[in-house]
Amino acid sequence: GRLSGIESPAYVYLPPEYFRSAYAKRTFPAVVVLTGYPGTAENLLKGLRYPRTAHERVKAGKAQPMILVMLRPTVAPPRDTECVDIPKGPQTETFFAKDLPEAISQSYRVGKQARNWGIIGNSTGGYCALKIGLHHPDRYAASAGLSAYYKAAEDPTTGDLFHGKQELRDRADLMWTLENRPPSSGSFLVTTSRQGEGNLRSTMRFIDKVKAPAQVSSIVLDSGGHNFTTWRREIPPALEWLSGRLSAQ
Structure with a gap:
């Protein structure tokens, strides 16, 4: 990272169209895909089958x-930095x-505007996706959180994230941001279950607090x-949702 100095490995899936002559001068939308914590990027390929699912959605x-662009949010292992x-x-x-x-954008044919970029994740990755989309609508037009939570965790795995600065803790609280900051642009997708998920009530609160021009x-x-079984059910419609909100140009 030029600004952060962080180095982190990632898997990049290029669709078959990327290599076809008909698309040779075309840019493609890009989606950052994040695991939970601690998670491994391989989970996104094998357990959650993102590339296969994306390919199948296009074929259909x-x-x-x-x-x-698939990677874990844990960029300073073993610490959980909660994407702050x-x-x-x-x-x-x-x-x-x-x-x-x-x-x-420097390495692949990807547009550089917000409309060209989406971000999605599950659990910690879902929180990260929503938070980054909420705070950076100039970079990500669409953000999806699968089984997300809405406030930065603070526990032994995170260490001291905010160093006593309440304004930083507030910023990492998505509900606080929606209540106290001007509405941002961008589109958000959240997922939960009526039975079996601990985030049902907080997800409904998030939905209620999103105000125009943002959409939820x-x-x-x-x-x-x-768990993976639930997320595998949600990933196909989530990728369709992202596709409908991103532009290739």
């Missing part, structure tokens, strides 16, 4: 070809909001859980 005519810029510590939000899109959509399953 349900989505446009998109580049997927930690005073005198890892600048994780800057890495995801600024450095990562810049690096990918939801997937509410009758039953599910905080």
Whole structure:
């Protein structure tokens, strides 16, 4: 990362169209895909099948070809930085909001406008996706949180994230941001289950607090859980949702 100094490995999925002559001069929308904590990027390929699902959605005519940038939010392992810029510590939000899109745009045929970029994740990755989309609508037009929570965790895995600065703790609280900051642009997708999920009530609160010009959509399953089985059910419609809100040019 040019600004953050963070280095983190990622898998990049390029759709078949990327290599076809008919698309040779075309840019593609890009979606950053985040695991939970601690998670591994391989989970996004194998357990959650993002590339396969994206390919199938395009073949079915349900989505446009998109580049997927898949990595874990844990950029300073084993610490869980909750995708915040930690005073005198890892600048994780800057890495995801600024450095990562810049690096990918320089290496692949990806547009550089917010309408070209989306971000999605599950659990901790879902919180990160929503937070980064909320604070950086100039970079990400669409953000999806699968089984997300809405306030930065603070526990032994995170260490001291805010160094006693309440304004930083407030900023990492999505409900506080929606209540106390001017409405942002951008589109948000949140998922939960009526039975089996611990985030049902907070997800409904988030939906209620999103105000125009922002838009919010939801997937509410009758039953599910905080697990791969549930997320595999939600990923196909989530990718379709992202596809419908991102532009190739």
